[in-house]
Amino acid sequence: MSNLISYKDISISLSGRLILSIDQLAIPFRQCTLLTGRNGSGKTTLLKIMSGLLKPDSAHIAYQGLNLSWRQAKPYIQKDIIYLHQQPYLFDSTVFNNIAYGLYRNGENKTSVHKKVNQALEWANLSHLAHQPANSLSGGEKQRVALTRARILSQSLLLLDEPTASMDSESKQQTSLLLQRLNAEGLTIIISSHESHTVSHLIDRHLHLENGRMTEINNASQNNKVTPFKTTKNTLTNE
Amino acid sequence: MNDLNQATINAFQLLLSGNSGIWEIISLSFSVSLSAILIASPFALIIAFFLAFFQFPGRRILISVFNTFMSVPAVIIGLALYLLLSRSGPFGDLQLLFTSKAMIIGQILLSFPLLVAMAHASFQAADRRAWETAITLGAKPYRAFFTLAHEVRFGLIAAVVAGFGRVIAEIGCSMMVGGNILHATRNIPTAIALETSKGEFSHGIALGIVLLVLALGLNAGVSMVQGKGGLHS
DSSP states (O other), rough: OOEEEEEEEEEEEEEEEEEEEEEEEEEEOOOEEEEEEESSSSHHHHHHHHSSSSSSSSSEEEEETEEEEEEHHHHHHHHHEEOOOOOOOSSSSHHHHHHHHHHHTTTTOOOHHHEEEEHHHHHTTTGGGGBBBBBSSSSSHHHHHHHHHTTTTTEEEEEEEEETTTHHHHHHHHHHHHHHHHHHHOOEEEESSSHHHHHHHSEEEEEEETTTTTEESSSHHEEESSOOOOOOOOOOOOO | HHHHHHHHHHHHHHHTTTHHHHHHHHHHHHHHHHHHHHHHHHHHHHHHHHHHHOTTTTTTHHHHHHHTTTTSSSHHHHHHHHHHTTSSTTOOOOOOOTTTHHHHHHHHHHHHHHHHHHHHHHHHHSSSHHHHHHHHHTHHHHHHHHHHHTTHHHHHHHHHHHHHHHTTTTHHHHHHHHOOOOTTTHHHHHHHHHHHHHTTTHHHHHHHHHHHHHHHHHHHHHHHHHHHHHHOO
């Protein structure tokens, strides 16, 4: 399977402590990857480096046939990868304006934005919340708005940091359903999560971070569930 | 006591009758102070943002400098500017001394540290996720800055209002570099000092009322803005 993007030699230290040291990480097209690891294992740091939000000490990126340094790749990956925080940040405006934000940044006109946002709201079953202040929503609703806001931009890779943390079971189910639909539409997804059971039905691959090193757990798509952690290899390629 | 009552009544009459001399002074005061704040604010907000969001050598020192300059008396800034703009000073050739432009420069210098310090506190308190979300949704850094500024707008408005409050009422710098020249550089604080020294209390009181009303309005405005910000946080 070909890769959407490959990262090489990712390393970052904070206050003299090595946080991440990953030899190679390839992200295949349209796969859904689960990223697990204990608190402080570097999951969020890795996702932020991957999305161009955090500068690593070193990292090389193979993307669209180009071999680039992280700095060179930053504009491309910021354009094509969306990172969603554990608790998604919604701007102090309406749900509609939040979803429209990225479209306006892409230079789309008002008519096109309105059409796309309304379609996206229907897709996520959020039309009834369109003109609600985003800050008044529940955690689950915020997550769904954030996912809709990401989907509307038609990016290639979605990085989710603990998307179902602190949610009630109904919200978890709805979020999980949206993720399933996003993946079915062709979006490549990486989910960092403690609660692997919530998203286990989505997972094609399972990566585990420990002491800044990454290992791949046996292929989840084969048995359609995430098995207990078992270190198999340290270098991750999927070519 | 009767004199004071009479002077106060005369002051209201002066204000309400549209006395051109009084309103000219009020107008000059507002035009100088608003110009200073409008020029200083964009630069101050950008510097405050950089201080809050980026690590670079000398950042902490710069923050300390701005915090220190917040409490420098207006008359010291006036003195320094006077020396720079006087004929024998390095910028004497510009012939700015005793003009409203010199007063604007003085008020920019006076308000700048306050604007930076207050805006820095607002940006510092901002949720970093707002910046990251804007960037990950495709915003260019300058656009993400405006998004972030919108998120912390209540704190930034409070900073601008506080900066305006500081310069509209300052006397030391305006007196030093403006010279209190009638029809040219006489503003509310310098006029109050002059009229009081001449015994023209009604003029002084009339202008004082304007400053008091302004101070009350600004404080009410800031309280409202900050209260509104609190609801959203």
